[in-house]
Amino acid sequence: MSLKSEFKFQLPEWLQIRQLDLPDGLVTDSQQMELAIELSRLNIEHGGGPFGAIIVDRDSDKVVAAGVNLVTTHNLSCAHAEMVAISMAQQNLDCFSLREHGNYQLVTSCEPCAMCFGAIPWSGVTRVICGATKADAEAIGFDEGPKPDAWIAALETRGIDVVTEIERTQAQAVLNKYSKMAGLVY
């Protein structure tokens, strides 16, 4: 077996186009969440998983990266929307911890799974905004993994603020739409 030495990590074409024209001035948590949810909705329309995330500069309100779930389309179990958004932000800002660069927040259409929860402290974001809940994801068969019950306190102890259930109903509607489309649950 010949082992690959590289692969191209590429956002889907529709997201490449969408991010050319991201709105400025998404000031409120709800406005930012609506964009993350829009990405989750567009992702299922293009054959991906029902999750979207963005990274926003807390000082300027500019979106510095966008991500969607690419697990099945890219054969990468680590490519959850949050991980994609974090990685693209670090590539865009040329740093491995966003905290070294400024004050950034992760806006995710669904609360993080065990892996993404563990990735948040390393990313350097200082705030996390979540839409749908663990219960919403589990209701359609997704597994959130072995995440500690006190995950919010664990992040807050590390200086990372967490806000949950922002535009939850809209975010949940995308999960439910995906479920009705009989999407692959993994």
Next chain:
Amino acid sequence: MSLKSEFKFQLPEWLQIRQLDLPDGLVTDSQQMELAIELSRLNIEHGGGPFGAIIVDRDSDKVVAAGVNLVTTHNLSCAHAEMVAISMAQQNLDCFSLREHGNYQLVTSCEPCAMCFGAIPWSGVTRVICGATKADAEAIGFDEGPKPDAWIAALETRGIDVVTEIERTQAQAVLNKYSKMAGLVY
């Protein structure tokens, strides 16, 4: 600010060369761990972090992927050795869950942090072999993150066997060497 739409995820050149000539028939846990530790040692000699990991086919004992910590060299906080090895294995085997393809184990020179712990169930490996411990990593200033104390039981509940402290002394020696080199701790 112009947002990137892709980046090349590439193993370091020395690892590309090393993986052209990986040994066959690393049958025992210790033999497999020695390769993961060798990669961690080579990585610090080439300016990376002190962590290495491989994915091994449990039926054939063939190494199907290798990874090292690429956080600082690639500006990717998610690029821990385990995440790199898992992602390269999925690219090499063309699947997003290794469990769908066969019976694979993750061999990592140091026990997983909170993020890599959370990534293990999604990867599809059925066994994890660890070298150095959390205490060894913390002793030189690394943070393992908010991982549950009962992390081994949490993986075993999900059908993933865990073995710890395999060739721990050798693995710990690389961490200590890195610390003496005044390597960046993150």
